[in-house]
Amino acid sequence: MINSQSLPPEPPLGPKFPQYTRAYDIVLKAEHHAKERLAINPLGQEEMDNLIFARVTGFLLIEFADNRKTIGTGPCVTLALEITAAPFGGSPHDLVFDLGKR
Numbered sequence: 339m340i341n342s343q344s345l346p347p348e349p350p351l352g353p354k355f356p357q358y359t360r361a362y363d364i365v366l367k368a369e370h371h372a373k374e375r376l377a378i379n380p381l382g383q384e385e386m387d388n389l390i391f392a393r394v395t396g397f398l399l400i401e402f403a404d405n406r407k408t409i410g411t412g413p414c415v416t417l418a419l420e421i422t423a424a425p426f427g428g429s430p431h432d433l434v435f436d437l438g439k440r
Contacts, residue, residue, distance in 0.1 A: 345369055345396040349403075358403060358414065361421035365396040368434035388431075391438030395421070398438075 349362035372389035379385050399421070402414035420437060421430075 343393060345393060345400075349400070355415070355418075357418040357422050358399070361399060361418035362396070364421050364430050365392060365399060365434055368392040368431040369396065371431045372435070387439075388435045391435040392431075394438035395434050 345366060347366070349359060369389065369392040372385065372392050376382065376385040376389055395417075399414065399417055402409070402417055406414055417437070421434060423433070
């Protein structure tokens with residue numbers, strides 16, 4: 339079932355910079371929003387896609403943080419800054435969904 343793969347409620351051990359924690363919080367809120375929308379419309383393709391996109395974004399943030407000693411801090415910092423950027427005309431949820439889609 340799609341709802342059984344939720345992101346951890348707290349960010350795993352990661353870099354010590356505020357954007358990482360703030361970005362993870364935004365991703366969790368986007369995932370929660372997508373779950374609520376999916377509960378209202380369980381057969382909605384957009385709702386299912388958005389839940390997956392939020393989880394992809396969260397997974398990438400966690401993996402980039404966990405592997406920063408191998409790949410450097412650049413990917414984690416870049417993704418965290420993109421997530422915490424103020425969206426133009428959309429919600430932070432839409433930004434997270436779009437990042438997961440890319």
